[in-house]
Amino acid sequence: MVFDVFFLQQVINGLSIGCVYALMAIGFTLIFGVLNVVNFAHGEVYTIGAFVGLMVITALAPPLLAVVPLVLAVGAASGVGLERIAFRPFRRFTDEASQKSRAMREATLLSSLAVSIVAREIMMHIFGGDMQGIPSGYLLQQPVAIGPIMVASGSLVIFATSAVMLGALQFLLYRTQTGLGIRAVSNNQLGARYVGINTDRTIVTTFAVGSMLGATAGILVGLYDGAISPHMGFAPGVKAFVAMVMGGLSSIPGAVACALLLGVSESIATEFLSSGWKDLITYSLLVITLVFFPQGLFGHGRERA
């Protein structure tokens, strides 16, 4: 192995796949942060975003920028629906014992898994299990040469979108009233309720925002990848989950940093090992992090309530 232009290309390849993971990890971590529950249906919101985007593109052939608001709207609607079906029924009891109950949290987790399976099977039924191609005018696959390094235009778009999303979320969380509410609920749901925050509305807002980000990620990755299928959310969902855990569960910048780290590690590992082993790298990094940094790389101690 040598530090030549091919090696540099591998780092860039890693950053582009890392950006795909990061794009998904942002919404995932936001939703986890507020409820302390893994939202298994995030991958399906991502897939719904991609399929709605494709349907709009094939039916109306609008300019690409017009597709985005539509996908955002569908993402928000599916986030609100998801919260209503899978999460709200488990918040019927507001006393402290129920809120700290492990069983309740696990039931919520399983109900999001159930919704994700139902949603995926419905999409399989409607669209079939095959890969669906994206019309060529919309693809984000033009090669862009930066010196000797080749990048796809989609990688640049995804990188820029991740940066914008991250910045906008930090602004929302730390500079607005809504963000203050989200942080309060995330910190202590019961306490937030006592000081007069409408926790239900805050949670619904979080789901809407997180799912908007998820759906946008889905259509962007679809345009970058060239094909979408009802199963497309699974693999990046697992990587986004690993990035979130490594980043310390509730730190969004931490999850993004870890997503990029995973992407680059996988890519560089391909230089040394057969690429069939690259998932081994991901999970080894996860295990190492959990053993040596139980709080995650960017986490800080907090009450796991």
Added chain:
Amino acid sequence: MRKHAVLGAVLGAMLATIATAQAADREIVIGYQAPLSGDRSQYGEMFRNAAQIKLEAFNASGKLAGAKVAITFEDSKDDPKEARNIAHKFLDNSKVVGVIGDFSSTVSMAAGEIYAAEKMPQLSQTASHPDFTKLSPWQFRNITTQAFEGPYNADWILAAGKKTAAVIYIQNDWGISALDGFVGGFKAKGGTITATEAFNPGNRDFRSILTKVARQKPDVIYLAMFYEEGAAFAQQREQLGIKIPLYGTSSLYSPKLIELGRESVEGLHLATTFTPDNPDPAVQTFVKEYAARFKSEPGMFAAQAYDAVGIMLDAIAKAGPSVTRESLRDALAATTGYPGVTGATSFDPVTREPAKALARMTVKDGRFQVVTGP
């Protein structure tokens, strides 16, 4: 008296039946076992459709004077137990001289053990497991395996003057057999393999593999994968500006490859047994007849069955109207250059593995086209 008259009439009638049966042609039966119900029934259905076309054409051609051939279908439900019962049923029927089927390797081998012990020639149109033909000298197949396709493609690439290759394969049983078949054939003829790279099923990002492989600048990249991955691979190769030509296994042969991969799959080469676009008149006759009768375009599976029936009928014609199970086996083993719709088929007299002239294809102007020349 009345009783005797009735008895006499019955006897007379029986004698008359026997006499006419002797005067008419001998009936030779081929047993065909395939899944005709259950979740694999679409394959059995295609086999039966294709077999009927071939059989009618054969009986009408008069190639076999003094005998008529019929096919008896039995439904194996893609179940090994069912297949064994069918095997006993066919063995007990003295008119059955040979069996075609079953669909999957597992079921074909379950029945094959009985045919091997009881000496009945068996020809499967689709069983591709390496051990199937190793059961006994009574097993044949007319489908090629990666052990044949790999060296075939290796010869093709070397004949085009390309001496080094990198192999990208899917990490499963099939992918490994495709890798072994190609690498063995390529090295044996003096080629050099620069890299072999596996990827896990479901992987969509090939940029790292492409970058790694491109460093060694092989003359070609050989893809052992299916169309979803093949299309993504070709697109990412184009994005990375890598110009190394692509060759692939027949598993990439699907209209979906072009639909998903578009311009990026232009120039991809692959060899396949059956293509409905093949201008060969035998293929065109079959495609038109099948489409007219069954309202659908025949695929690879229907073509395999059409040729399996053709090969067996050809062998029966060679063995003559007094064909037995033994003489049919010997005639099958002697099959050379059978002009089928899936390429001219010959059986190796020792291993009974098929060799075929495959159709060489490339993607040109957005569709698969037959390549003539190297």
